[in-house]
Every structure is written in C-alpha cells, then in structure tokens.
Amino acid sequence: MGRLGELQPVPRRSTVEIVSAELRSAIMYGSLAPGAQLGETELAARLGISRGPLREAMQRLVQEGLLVSEPHRGLFVITLDQDDVEDVYLTRLAIERAACRLVMARNRGEAVLRLTEALDALVAAARERDRVAMSDADQAFHQVLVSSSGSPRLERMAQTLLVETRMCLNALQDTYPEPSELVEEHRRLVDAISDGEEERLLRLIEEHMTESIERLRPS
Structure with a gap:
C-alpha cells in the first residue's frame, strides 16, 4: 500500500x-x-x-x-432448502473462525479500524430500520472481517457463501433480528478484537452463526 x-x-x-x-x-x-x-x-x-x-x-x-x-x-x-441454509452458515462459521484467528495473529489494529467503519454503516442502516441497507451492511461487515485476515483464499470462499446467505435472508426477511440486536452482535465482535480476546471472539462468532441458523429455522 x-x-x-x-x-x-x-x-x-x-x-x-x-x-x-x-x-x-x-x-x-x-x-x-x-x-x-x-x-x-x-x-x-x-x-x-x-x-x-x-x-x-x-x-x-x-x-x-x-x-x-x-x-x-x-x-x-440454485434453490436453498433448510439443509442448505444450515450448511451455508456452518461453512461460513468454519471460514470466519479461521479468519478471526488470522486477524488476531496479524494486524489487529488495522482490522479494528476497518470493522469500526463497517459497523458505523450498519448503525446508520439500523437507525433507519432499512432492512435492505441492513443486509448490505451486515454482509459488508463480514466481508471486511474475512478480508482483514489477509487470506485471499478465505476471501474467495466467503464471497459465494455471502451471496447464498443473502438469498436465505431474502426468502426469510421476517426472521431478521431487531436492528439494535444486530448492531450489538457485531459491536461485540469488534470489541473482542480490540481487546485482544481471541477465545471470546471465537465464541461470539460461533454464537452469531448458530443463532442465525435458529432464526432461519421454520417454526
């Protein structure tokens, strides 16, 4: 650079x-x-x-x-059934856990700066309660998280999964979390990176993905 x-x-x-x-x-x-x-x-x-x-x-x-x-x-x-939805999020979990480990081992400060900017965009969308903008900002946050790992291969794998994630959310918009809840989930991820707490970060990213699966599960 x-x-x-x-x-x-x-x-x-x-x-x-x-x-x-x-x-x-x-x-x-x-x-x-x-x-x-x-x-x-x-x-x-x-x-x-x-x-x-x-x-x-x-x-x-x-x-x-x-x-x-x-x-x-x-x-x-493609069409996505419930098994596909779960597979998308579990695969994302594997990729983003690996990305989180690399973020913590490399330039954590730069990651915090980039993720804070992405979080600000999510906060702005949540303030307007704009579901499309929230989905865009949510996706952008996770793209930045994986990109911050410095691994182009993880980034390539994540790209397709994020498109499939958006397909899931388009079909099941009613299950999307409340704006304040969504912001707080992502804020905790940034705080864990900022505080240098890898185990907390890994636990939070796992909770984030597994809770998403539960939200998208048919009632």
Missing part, C-alpha cells in the same frame, strides 16, 4: 468479470429468483453484450455453485 493520497494503478476488469458480478448481484438481490432459468438471448440483450462473455460468466457461477446446469434444459439459479 502506498502513502496516503498516492496514486495507485487502477485494476482492470474484463467483460466476463463485470458480467459475473452483475449476475451475482441479481441472484443476491432476488431479481434472478431461486429456480429461475437463465435464457442466453434475453440476458445478452439486457446486458448489451454478446453471448460469448455471457456464457463464460455463467460457467463461473456454475463453478461457484450459484447456478446449476440441468441436461437438455439449461442453467437455473
């Missing part, structure tokens, strides 16, 4: 990367609904691109597990 204010090279993104990001976002926010079939002609027209990069982008999402290919039928957005 250069000095503050120093110009850095701007990363270039290929058309395939941009289209992949657009499709992920559409799946995450539900405009491509679970079980929806993806038509190449329609999508290419909507995105203003040729079919080549679209096909490549869709294959990336197949590899990530967000699309499924059905023989003689085409590509479909």
Whole structure:
C-alpha cells in the first residue's frame, strides 16, 4: 500500500468479470429468483453484450455453485432448502473462525479500524430500520472481517457463501433480528478484537452463526 493520497494503478476488469458480478448481484438481490432459468438471448440483450462473455460468466457461477446446469434444459439459479441454509452458515462459521484467528495473529489494529467503519454503516442502516441497507451492511461487515485476515483464499470462499446467505435472508426477511440486536452482535465482535480476546471472539462468532441458523429455522 502506498502513502496516503498516492496514486495507485487502477485494476482492470474484463467483460466476463463485470458480467459475473452483475449476475451475482441479481441472484443476491432476488431479481434472478431461486429456480429461475437463465435464457442466453434475453440476458445478452439486457446486458448489451454478446453471448460469448455471457456464457463464460455463467460457467463461473456454475463453478461457484450459484447456478446449476440441468441436461437438455439449461442453467437455473440454485434453490436453498433448510439443509442448505444450515450448511451455508456452518461453512461460513468454519471460514470466519479461521479468519478471526488470522486477524488476531496479524494486524489487529488495522482490522479494528476497518470493522469500526463497517459497523458505523450498519448503525446508520439500523437507525433507519432499512432492512435492505441492513443486509448490505451486515454482509459488508463480514466481508471486511474475512478480508482483514489477509487470506485471499478465505476471501474467495466467503464471497459465494455471502451471496447464498443473502438469498436465505431474502426468502426469510421476517426472521431478521431487531436492528439494535444486530448492531450489538457485531459491536461485540469488534470489541473482542480490540481487546485482544481471541477465545471470546471465537465464541461470539460461533454464537452469531448458530443463532442465525435458529432464526432461519421454520417454526
């Protein structure tokens, strides 16, 4: 990282990367609904691109597990049942526990600064009681947590899981915790990192994931 204010090279993104990001976002926010079939002609027209990069982008999402290919039928957005929901959160727990250990072993101070900024965004969304903004801020917080570990592989694995998490929440918005409760859960995570208490941090991240599973369990 250069000095503050120093110009850095701007990363270039290929058309395939941009289209992949657009499709992920559409799946995450539900405009491509679970079980929806993806038509190449329609999508290419909507995105203003040729079919080549679209096909490549869709294959990336197949590899990530967000699309499924059905023989003689085409590509479909995945659907998530209760077992999938639990698996998503348990896998996130494994990734975020590993990330938390690395955060505590590396630049804990930088992580606290980044997470505090992410927490502020969550607080602002909670103040407005905006569920979509809260979900965005919640997801961003956990992305920062994993990113702060310094492990690009953990970060890549977490990305798909966070999209699947958002799909769970879109389907079950009524189970989302109260704004003040959500903020307090995340504030405790930041405090544990700030205080250098690894065991408390690991316990809190486990509670955070297991309680999410319980909230999303059908009554």
